[in-house]
Structures are given as C-alpha cells and as structure tokens.
Amino acid sequence: MPSLKLININQLVSYNSETKGMEIRENVEIAIDDGVIAEIGYKVNGTDKQIDCNGKLVTPGFVDAHTHPVFLNGREDEFVMRLKGVTYEEIAAEGGGIINSVKDVRRASENELIARVSSRMDRFLTLGTTTIESKSGYGLNTDSEIKSLKVIDEVNKSHKIDMIATFMGAHAIPPEFKDSTDEYVDLICNEMLPAVVHQGIAQFNDVFCENGYFTIDQSRRILSKGKDKGLIPRMHADEFNDSGAAKLAAEVGAISADHLMHVSNAGIEA
Template sequence: MWDRLLVDCHLATMDPAVGTPFGTIENGAVGIQEGRIVRVGRRTELAGYQARRVEPLGGAWVTPGLVDCHTHVVFGGNRAGEFEQRLEGATYEEIARAGGGIASTVRATREASLDALVDASRPRLEALMRGGATTIEIKSGYGLDIDSELKMLRAARALGLNAPVRIAPTLLALHALPPEFRGRREEYVRLAIDSILPAAAEQGLASAVDAFCETIGFTPEEVRHFFDAATELGLGIKLHAEQLSNLEGAALAARYGALSADHLEHVDEAGIRAMAAAGMVAVLLPGAFYALKETKRPPVDLLRRHGVPMAVATDCNPGTSPVLSPTLMMSMACTLFGLTPEEAVAGMTRNAARALGLQEEIGTISPGKAADLCVWRIDRPAELAYWVGLPGPERRIFAGLDS
C-alpha cells in the first residue's frame, strides 16, 4: 500500500519521454511511497492501487519541485545602500574605491559568526522555497580565505539540516581577489588550490567547484590549475563564463566535462559546440542581466541549434542579482532572453537538475525519483512563466511530505 496517491490533477511531468508539451498528463495521478514517486499516469491507470491517503487536488497542476541551480544565498550584510548610490549617479568603480562592492560583502561575511551567517541567510532561502524551490545550489565565494570559505559552506549545510530543501554546496574560491592579496594574485590562487580546496573536499563541504573566469575575475590559466586540482579530488566542475567578455571559458570548462557554464552572454559558436560535445548545461541568469542593465543577450538560438540544454536560475546575490523569486526568473527568461514557457519551466526543473548532476534524483515527475513536487492553482503550465511575479505554489511537497 502506498503512502499517498495524488488524484484529480493535471501533471506537467517535464519528462520528454511522455511525448507531450511540458510532459503533460491530463487527469493524472501520482503514487508516492517512502518519499519517492512509484507510479505516474492517468487516474484511470492507477485506479486499482491503494494508498493510506488519497488526495484530490481539485484540478490543480502538479510540476516537479523547482531547482535553483545557481545562487549565492549565503553572505553577510547587504548592498542596498550601494543600489541607492548607483541610482544617484555613482559608478561601480567609485563605490569599490570607497570600500564598497564585493569587498564590502567579503568584509561583512568574514566578520559574521557561523550562527549569524545562517540566521541572515535563512530568510533568503525561505523566500526561494516559498517560490517553489525544493533544491537550491549555494556557492561560497564571499569569504576568500580558508576559514571564511569553509564557514560559508558550513552555513549552507546548516541551512538544509532542518528544512525541507535539498542543498547543493559549491566552492567558489576563485570568485574575486581578496583585498589583502592585491598585487599578489599568484599567492591567492595557490592558497585556493593548496589550502581552501583540499580542506573543503576533505571535510565533505562541497560537491562541486566554480570560478569566475573573466577580465575582472580570474584568467583561463588560473582557472585551469584550479580545475586540475578539483578534478583530482573528484569534485564536479561549474564555471561563471563569458558574462562580460569572451575568454573561451565555456570551451575550457568543456575540456573538464563540466556540469555547466553559467551567464554566457558573450559565448561564441565554438564555445557552444564544445559545450554540446561535453554534454554540458547552459545556465541562464536573467536577474543579473536585468540588474546590470545589460543589452547583449545569451545566444539562445545557437544553444537551441546545437542542442545545449538551458537551465534558468536566480543568481541570488547581494550585488548583481538581489532576486528571491524563481517564478520571476522563468518569466524574465521568456521576456528578456526569448525562451518559450516550456523551455523556461524545463530550465528550472529538468535542466537545472542536470546542471547539478542530480538528473537521476529530481527534475521530472518520474517513477523512482524523489517526490519533490509543487501544486499550482493555474489553468495551464505556461502560466508559470506568463505571470510576472507569481507568488509560488499552493502546496509544496518535499520527499513526499507537505512542507
């Protein structure tokens, strides 16, 4: 006997094998046992099965739980004051010279205790959860020394311990050059490779690594050394690539069989071909595009042409994407980048799961996967991207339990 049977609902399974737009099964049903999906189909097909709880959903739509595959949720302080300064005419460079920018976030993050960092980050995590996220990737990258980077990863882990959410922790040690290493780039890169990276791996604090490969970040050569060390430690590879310029970071990440390359406004066709050959995911971040008032869009048509799966994420961070709404990002992916609603929903479910290496566990409503689901009071799944700022699902189910 199953634990739960959801009926009187329509399913947007996001499973391509179903063969319909959004993987739709109308008048569907989902059987759940011990936190996992055991059967999916039309209600008539599951009529002979028994469950301890049979729950009619009143014609609602059910989707996989949303997956936010690129965030910086853990950080100290905030930069709302800098937002006001920029609107009053101050440039990013002027703010940075005055001690603002990423340096201010690094300072606040270093000064915060582990408990304070968890407490400050929890409301952001909970906002993403209310928006439908059941899996959230959290990067480090605002500590930039061994103690603070590990503290950020411990905070990410602590956030998921007693909350109905799956946390995917990522070490972003090559995010920016710490102020104390100005003029000593090579020393910091060695610190990241020789100290921060092995400590995070040995303590099981990260499942993947990331780096910011950019003219204002780290060079491809520096990133390559970091990725060599991460690969030896068995960690997954992700990369901030081609956001502001084309340093061929996407192709570099492809050589390491990376999970994803993220941003990609300036990626060229050669980089996209490399991503396709490596089976990578392109993670699109419309929140940062919007907040930075960018005009060059990611080459979505080229990504489609070469069959590169596109994920969508909030990029929640204090400086360039203060975004707390997964549904808003699906809408903006359509209006700003030209995705279809089906591509946007796939971008926050199936393809986002793949960008985290979790495609066998989550991302579609399929037998054997975790019963992470969202119940939406809508008439068709395209509404998830149609409404600007849709608050979130009516119900959120994590590992088979209401949350």
C-alpha cells in the first residue's frame, strides 16, 4: 500500500525512457511508497494520506549543475556595474569579483557559513530545485577551502536538498600569490588536493581556465593531479576568450565544460 498519493494533477512532466525525451501526462495521480514513486495513473492505489495538487503542474525536482553557494555576502552592486557595461575583468582588477567574496569567507566561521548556505538551500527548494552541484572556491587557501567543503558536507547531511561537492581551489589567484601563480598551483597540487581527498569531501575538481586566472598548462596540471587522486575534472572554459580550454576539457575527460561563450569550432568539435 502506498504511503502517499498526489491527486488532482493537471499536467505531469516526466521522462519517457523509450523516446528519451520529455513526456506530459494530463489528469493523473502519483502513488509514493517510502519516498519512491510506485505508480502513475489516472487512478492509483488508495491511501488515506494525500496531497491535493489543485490542478497544478508537477515536475521532477530541478537540478542546478553549476553553483557557488558558500559565500557570506552577495555582490549585487557588481551585478549593477555589469549591467552598466563594466567588465568582469575590470571589476576584478579593482579588488572586486571573486576576491571580494574570498575576504569574507576567510574570516567567517564554519557555523556562520552553514547558516547562510542553509538559508540559500531553503530558497532553492522553494523554487523546485532538489539537487545542486556545489563548488568551493571562495577560500583560496587550504584551511578556507576545506572549511567551505565541510560546510557543503554539513548542509548536505542536514538539509532536504542534495548537494554534490566540487573542490575549486583554482577559482582565482589569491592576492598573496599574484606575483607567483605557479607557487599557488604548487599549493593546490601538493597540499589542497591531498587534504580534500583525504577527508573525502568532494567528488569533482574544477578550474577557471582563462586569461588572468589559470593557463592551459596550469589547468592541465591541476586537473590531472586531481584525476590521479580520484576527483572527476570539470572546467570553467572559454568564458571571456578562446583560450583552448574546451579542447583541454576534452583532453582530460572533464564531465563538463561550463560558460563557453567564446568557444571555437575546434573546441566544440573536441
């Protein structure tokens, strides 16, 4: 006997395994048994516990495949600047952007960040998102990157939403390494990645491969090192320029290459 039934569904959007596409069914009910969909039909097996959907649309939970949820304060002012034509690079050159968030995350306690991230997850869930890929990357030193991933791990355990963790120590060059970027890459490869893998708090390893951030060679090194340790590669690729990052993503077997606003035809083919 199902433990829950959803009734009065106007339209149900689901996946059709035969056509491998979207399927829309009208005026159906859903029976759920112990958290698993047991039956979909015009009249499903009965149970006393039911939710009246009042003729609304029902969909599977949304999946957000690219998020950076571990930060203290928003950067809405920078969004307004972007709308006025100021570039991402210009904002970063003035100490804004990623580095602006890094300052806050480094000084924040783990409990402060857990509270902020939990609140954001409440909002995600309200809007129908049930799974999110969750990157670190606003710590940019070993302690703060580990802290960020621990926050993701703790919220994932306590919240209804599913959070899939990505280590992104290679999100930007921190100020203390601005004149020695290869030394920061050494830190990622020799200290951060081993610490992340030892604690088992990430599934993926992401790099921002872009002019002013990480070069092709640096990105290859970081992604290969992570892959050797069992972390699946991901990339921020060709966002501002065609740097060849999409081709590198294919080379290292990245599960995703995100942004791609300036990807070349060769990058797409790769």
